[in-house]
Amino acid sequence: MxxxxxxxxxxxxxxxxxxxxxxxxxxxxxxxxxxxxxxxxxxxxxxxxxxxxxxxxxxxxxxxxxxxxxxxxxxxxxxxxxxxxxxxxxxxxxxxxxxxxxxxxxxxxxxxxxxxxxxxxxxAVGGLDILGAGAREADYDSVLVSTTKLPETLIQPWMDQAEAQRIRATGEPLEVFLGSAQEAARLFPRSLNVAAAVAEAVGNWDNVQVRLTADPAAALTTHIIEANGPSGEYRFEMRNNPSPDNPRTSAxxxxxxxxxxxxxxxxxxxxx
Ligand SMILES: NC(=O)c1ccc[n+]([C@@H]2O[C@H](COP(=O)([O-])OP(=O)(O)OC[C@H]3O[C@@H](n4cnc5c(N)ncnc54)[C@H](O)[C@@H]3O)[C@@H](O)[C@H]2O)c1
The missing domain is CATH 3.40.50.720 (NAD(P)-binding Rossmann-like Domain)
Known part of the structure; x- marks a missing residue:
């Protein structure tokens, strides 16, 4: 060099x-x-x-x-x-x-x-290259980012004690949020980096929906990206080990x- x-x-x-x-x-x-x-x-x-x-x-x-x-x-x-x-x-x-x-x-x-x-x-995710390629020609009809992670990582400062406890104590997968990426950004800012990367890849934040699920069995953090549009139908699933230094971050x-x-x-x- x-x-x-x-x-x-x-x-x-x-x-x-x-x-x-x-x-x-x-x-x-x-x-x-x-x-x-x-x-x-x-x-x-x-x-x-x-x-x-x-x-x-x-x-x-x-x-x-x-x-x-x-x-x-x-x-x-x-x-x-x-x-x-x-x-x-x-x-x-x-x-x-x-x-x-x-x-x-x-x-x-x-x-x-x-x-x-x-x-x-x-x-933390892949597939953004092909999503970006498809978006050059036309907008997607739908884009959904579904993230499943440990309950504790989805608890937010704005939640009241009952809501936080409902998430913390769940014994099975519990849908905590389903809505627009913009709304997810406001309510779950720390869990939004993946949806934001997808929104930037497809070039349209309004097109991206987010689902967040708390699962006490989620030893790995799962992100499923699904997009349908004129260029095709795409589905990517990532199952990432958490970082030993920060369980909110994938290794x-x-x-x-x-x-x-x-x-x-x-x-x-x-x-x-
Ligand atoms: N794109 C993705 O897929 C993805 C995934 C995980 C995390 N992230 C982002 O990466 C960030 C870092 O993650 P991490 O696990 O390393 O977090 P971490 O908490 O382990 O480390 C963050 C570090 O940044 C320092 N810091 C915070 N604010 C600062 C500032 N204003 N100026 C200088 N230093 C500052 C902290 O002192 C700490 O050392 C997260 O906050 C998250 O937004 C993105």
């Missing part, structure tokens, strides 16, 4: 996703990428915060000066806080917390921002981010 092909990478968030992404870049496992450092705070409640972080601890200003691309692995609030500043500084931005784009005014601003480029990882996600990063850097050919 020459200096000319080395892309300088900053990471926001050093949790279940960010720590693995940072470590793999620092270990030279991402072709054409070098880790500059981590932006922002560490979380003292997380085990990996106790170990030494690779790279430098960066302020946003330092990152804008020294990075070509910044990867967000911190949450939707971090997207609102940092994304526009990053893109308008001419730095590329790869986001993990795609659910942030349910905020339509923010989404419009980010899609219009530049000269930095906005990338989104496919994260595959850091690797999806690393794959997205390699594609965004564009130093390699391969399946696109």
């Amino acid at each position: 020459t200096a000319a092909t080395s892309h300088r990478i900053g990471i926001i968030g050093y949790g279940a996703i960010g720590a693995r992404v940072a470590e793999d870049i620092a270990a030279g496992k991402v072709h054409g990428a070098e880790l500059v450092g981590i932006i922002g705070r560490s979380d003292p409640t997380k085990a990996h915060s106790a170990v030494e972080r690779p790279g430098t601890t960066l302020t946003l200003e330092m990152a804008l000066e020294h990075c070509d691309l910044i990867v967000e692995c911190a949450g939707q609030a971090a997207v609102s806080e940092y994304a526009e500043k990053i893109l308008s500084a001419g730095v590329d931005f790869l986001m993990t917390s795609i659910g942030a784009l349910a905020d339509q005014p923010l989404a419009e601003r980010l899609h219009a921002s530049g000269p930095g480029r906005l990338f989104m990882t496919s994260g 595959i996600v850091p690797f999806a981010v690393l794959r997205s990063l390699e594609a965004a850097i564009g130093e390699r050919g391969g399946l696109v």
Whole structure:
């Protein structure tokens, strides 16, 4: 690798996703990428915060000066806080917390921002490539994202005690929500990244319905994506192991981010 092909990478968030992404870049496992450092705070409640972080601890200003691309692995609030500043500084931005784009005014601003480029990882799911291909020709007639996960991960701060307890104590699969992606974004923001990725792939948030099911037997988190339209009928099912560091996050996600990063850097050919 020459200096000319080395892309300088900053990471926001050093949790279940960010720590693995940072470590793999620092270990030279991402072709054409070098880790500059981590932006922002560490979380003292997380085990990996106790170990030494690779790279430098960066302020946003330092990152804008020294990075070509910044990867967000911190949450939707971090997207609102940092994304526009990053893109308008001419730095590329790869986001993990795609659910942030349910905020339509923010989404419009980010899609219009530049000269930095906005990338989104496919994260916990697959099939987005063919869904995006089909959407080029015509809108889908229907798109449904059904997610089944452990009850505890679906309990929200706005729920009253009785509702939270009904979900927590369920002995069988319990449908907690069925409605539009926009409504799901408002009520279950942490569970929306997958539906948001699908909505971005098909280019139409209004077309995407979301079903959330709490299942005490859901050792694996299941996402089923079903789409019907002029180009065909599609059904993808993902059953992901949870991350040992964060049961709300699937263990595959850091690797999806690393794959997205390699594609965004564009130093390699391969399946696109
Ligand atoms: N696209 C997907 O499929 C998918 C799947 C899982 C998670 N996610 C997103 O990824 C995010 C991170 O997941 P995780 O499991 O690594 O979470 P985590 O809680 O393990 O780690 C988050 C880290 O970000 C840091 N952080 C939070 N806000 C910050 C800020 N404003 N500035 C700097 N650092 C900040 C925290 O201190 C923590 O270290 C989630 O919040 C979620 O939005 C996306």
